[in-house]
Ligand code: PEP
């Protein structure tokens with residue numbers, strides 16, 4: 093039955109509401125009254141107000157009658173996003189008889205709006221400046237008339253100045269308080285980029301090196317104890333660290349087990365331990381002394397000009413917590429780890445990621461950093477959800493605030509409503525589980541039967557088992573720098589030998605490609621002397637580092653050659669950009685073989701030598717390089733960054749990092765042709781190889797081998813099995829003709 097609306101009375105009562113607001117000074121209360129009144133007079137099921145957040149340029153749901161109240165403060169829409177975003181973008185009302193049929197419609201998950209088809213939104217404007225939008229929705233299709241739209245516009249224009257003034261007043265109070273409040277930090281939503289898939293729900297732990305206070309320990313209410321309690325706490329902490337080391341070795345491999353070395357060293361340090369002991373023996377309270385001494389060191393380390401010391405602040409803080417928890421004998425289980433915590437950090441090193449996984453963190457949030465940075469790659473490899481958020485306010489979330497991290501959509505919900513958490517229930521229940529094994533182990537082929545080889549990119553030994561379980565046929569890229577990155581010092585030749593031998597042994601005869609050190613850029617070794625470069629991605633990285641540091645390179649090559657004795661051994665050089673670099677690297681291999689033979693050490697005297705194609709120079713020289721190499725692998729992560737001059741670690745240009753850019757695809761084609769002409773094997777080992785949208789183009793251009801993260805193998809295999817190669821070739825040929833990114837994107841959708 094048609095409902096009768098009362099639009100004239102409505103316009104009047106809004107005028108009354110303005111008066112109420114002037115007395116109440118509460119924007120939220122006022123808006124609640126507005127939506128209630130509008131919904132009643134219009135006999136609409138739903139009325140909502142979104143306010144425009146000038147800083148983030150997005151609409152935020154501020155009041156609603158009819159939608160899920162938990163959505164208030166959490167639902168945001170960018171300009172142009174959904175019907176509300178379009179109304180702000182085009183500064184006009186939008187009326188839809190059946191909203192879900194509109195190309196602009198975007199259903200807001202968790203808002204329960206799916207039942208409401210009729211939709212009317214008007215912008216609230218002050219001059220041309222957006223203040224927000226006013227929306228009504230109803231379950232009856234085609235419910236709102238042109239007259240309703242006019243009435244709603246009249247209301248919106250009355251609201252505009254009141255709401256704009258209230259917003260101004262609010263920001264004035266914020267300035268007076270010294271620091272803008274962060275409403276989202278209490279309850280709300282932060283949007284970001286999904287980097288590593290998965291979801292996690294738990295307390296937040298914030299690491300903010302710029303905010304020293306956040307790094308300090310605090311005296312817990314139950315702190316206390318004397319000399320005996322202190323000694324027990326020391327002993328317990330030491331035993332726990334040893335156990336953690338062992339568990340880490342078992343789950344992630346022996347090369348990462350050293351990551352808790354620093355904490356053990358700090359614990360045994362006579363100065364730190366001695367100072368605490370002396371003060372406690374002199375009668376001071378153990379809890380207070382631990383806090384005071386650790387805070388002193390934390391402050392000194394944090395203020396140091398040495399990167400290596402600054403990095404140890406987290407270790408000190410972790411250790412301090414562990415000691416404090418172990419002071420209480422009742423708490424035998426104290427682990428002082430990050431179990432289930434979502435760690436929010438202004439800068440995560442690859443070693444931090446590994447440590448946090450070992451300490452059972454549930455998820456990670458990084459402020460800044462690129463989707464293809466190495467911390468990101470490692471998070472994906474280790475299966476821990478990671479979202480990159482640009483808004484630094486996220487660092488102001490209080491410790492232990494409950495958050496929900498959505499690594500699928502790329503968002504962080506602070507203090508989410510139970511209804512929201514419940515909508516994630518099945519994902520949360522399966523969080524942390526290994527991905528499914530492939531449909532057809534070992535035999536990947538396109539729909540028409542063309543065989544495609546799927547290999548795995550391995551960073552840590554612990555990932556190899558998953559690679560085989562997922563159906564990978566070999567290791568197309570072993571990133572040998574990871575053991576260097578997560579330690580406190582250079583691994584010796586013998587240690588490296590042990591690592592490379594383990595990788596080869598774990599492969600049980602499958603192909604293994606060992607890449608030589610690729611450090612520099614975002615893979616900095618804190619234990620190397622000062623190494624500050626203005627443009628590290630264009631600096632002393634990768635093969636350039638190895639060729640400038642010959643003893644380190646020689647040591648690594650020796651370890652690889654010794655590990656490959658009696659096996660077929662493939663060594664790959666990263667970021668080669670000239671024939672001369674290839675010759676120099678080959679020369680180093682020859683010298684290493686010679687030296688090993690002179691010393692009577694068994695080694696592989698005939699390794700296959702390949703290179704990564706990662707620079708525009710290498711693409712241009714591909715034909716010449718192919719004639720002098722045994723194999724190629726295209727490193728698209730770097731190739732895209734260098735072809736497009738877009739830093740892969742810079743979140744401000746993430747939208748320009750476009751792997752379907754015509755230049756990227758043409759370059760790959762050029763390399764495929766060069767490898768084909770020289771008759772050498774070729775693979776792609778960048779993240780692009782796991783991009784299901786681009787797979788048909790890659791195969792259509794002639795690629796037959798992909799090396800991807802173990803977790804992606806099964807999904808990529810399934811995607812390949814759907815591809816018809818003839819169709820893929822036609823699509824690739826059309827795409828290679830395109831000069832425009834937009835046109836390429838259109839062709840990819842066909
Ligand atoms: C690449 O650049 O695509 C690559 C695989 O190497 P990395 O990501 O380690 O730089």
Ligand code: MG
Nearest residue numbers: 706727729730
């Ligand atoms: Mg690379």
